[in-house]
Amino acid sequence: MKLKDKAVIITGGAGGIGSGMARAMAKEGAKVAIVDLNEEEGNAVAAELQEVSPDSIFIKADLTERERLHEIVDTVVEKYGKLEVLVNNAHASRQVNFEDTTQEDMDFSFNTGFYPTFYLMQSAFPYLKESKGSVINFASGAGLEGQKTQTAYAAAKEAIRAISKVAANEWGEYGINVNIISPIAMTPGVEAWSKEHPETFEAIVSKVPMKRWGDPEKDIGPIAVFLASEDSNYMTGQTLMADGGSIQIR
Numbered sequence: 648m649k650l651k652d653k654a655v656i657i658t659g660g661a662g663g664i665g666s667g668m669a670r671a672m673a674k675e676g677a678k679v680a681i682v683d684l685n686e687e688e689g690n691a692v693a694a695e696l697q698e699v700s701p702d703s704i705f706i707k708a709d710l711t712e713r714e715r716l717h718e719i720v721d722t723v724v725e726k727y728g729k730l731e732v733l734v735n736n737a738h739a740s741r742q743v744n745f746e747d748t749t750q751e752d753m754d755f756s757f758n759t760g761f762y763p764t765f766y767l768m769q770s771a772f773p774y775l776k777e778s779k780g781s782v783i784n785f786a787s788g789a790g791l792e793g794q795k796t797q798t799a800y801a802a803a804k805e806a807i808r809a810i811s812k813v814a815a816n817e818w819g820e821y822g823i824n825v826n827i828i829s830p831i832a833m834t835p836g837v838e839a840w841s842k843e844h845p846e847t848f849e850a851i852v853s854k855v856p857m858k859r860w861g862d863p864e865k866d867i868g869p870i871a872v873f874l875a876s877e878d879s880n881y882m883t884g885q886t887l888m889a890d891g892g893s894i895q896i897r
């Protein structure tokens with residue numbers, strides 16, 4: 648097992664890519680703490696994880712409550728006595744034209760994605776230093792390519808990539824690696840969004856060489872397992888494209 652007994656936090660772990668990664672990591676032996684607003688799904692996913700990894704737990708939290716984010720790390724360290732992997736996956740998005748994007752739209756994207764990533768990384772740092780652990784953050788083609796109608800989300804995603812690279816440079820000497828996944832996968836979030844914006848949805852999949860949406864557990868899960876495992880110890884500051892070849896960084 649690649650992650651035997653590793654203590655992992657996954658934000659947004661009750662649904663979509665978060666729950667897919669949680670399943671993949673639990674099957675590799677990790678104790679997974681999933682953090683989410685959605686209590687019903689959170690409890691259901693945790694019960695499923697406990698069948699393969701009995702110490703896995705659900706923590707209900709609203710990641711926009713910035714001053715309480717450290718409680719997530721405190722809870723996990725109290726339960727497991729350590730922290731090896733922090734996965735900052737949760738992020739909510741809205742589609743608005745550039746000229747109509749408001750301060751509130753910007754705040755919404757930074758408060759659901761960027762600030763939780765930033766503050767959880769700060770809270771986790773002493774424990775990751777002790778365990779020579781890993782951080783896995785999330786990017787998007789929206790930011791990498793500047794996709795239309797994604798001003799706030801694209802800005803927050805590229806800000807996450809920027810601080811990930813800074814942390815990779817500063818924390819490398821402690822044996823902590825910080826990497827980024829840019830995924831494409833069919834999730835409840837994407838499904839809801841596809842109904843509101845069918846043209847954008849079709850445009851994205853038509854550009855995917857593999858001509859399908861990824862599966863959260865089967866396609867994104869193994870990449871998260873790799874980044875959480877010893878196999879990626881000498882890799883940091885990298886953006887891994889788990890998107891069926893949609894964007895090829897050269």
Ligand SMILES: NC(=O)C1=CN([C@@H]2O[C@H](COP(=O)(O)OP(=O)(O)OC[C@H]3O[C@@H](n4cnc5c(N)ncnc54)[C@H](O)[C@@H]3O)[C@@H](O)[C@H]2O)C=CC1
Pocket residue numbers: 658659660661662663664665682683684685708709710711735736737738739759785786787788829830831832833834835836837
């Ligand atoms: N699915 C895709 O094709 C793509 C996804 N991404 C990124 O991958 C990551 C996962 O995406 P999906 O699984 O599609 O998202 P999703 O919207 O399906 O799931 C997000 C999860 O985060 C939780 N969440 C949202 N706001 C929260 C808050 N304030 N506090 C606590 N939990 C909260 C939701 O309840 C949900 O369980 C995100 O960072 C997203 O931006 C990037 C590009 C494409």
Ligand SMILES: CC(=O)C(C)=O
Pocket residue numbers: 740787788789837851
């Ligand atoms: C949700 C998202 O970031 C997409 C589809 O690029």
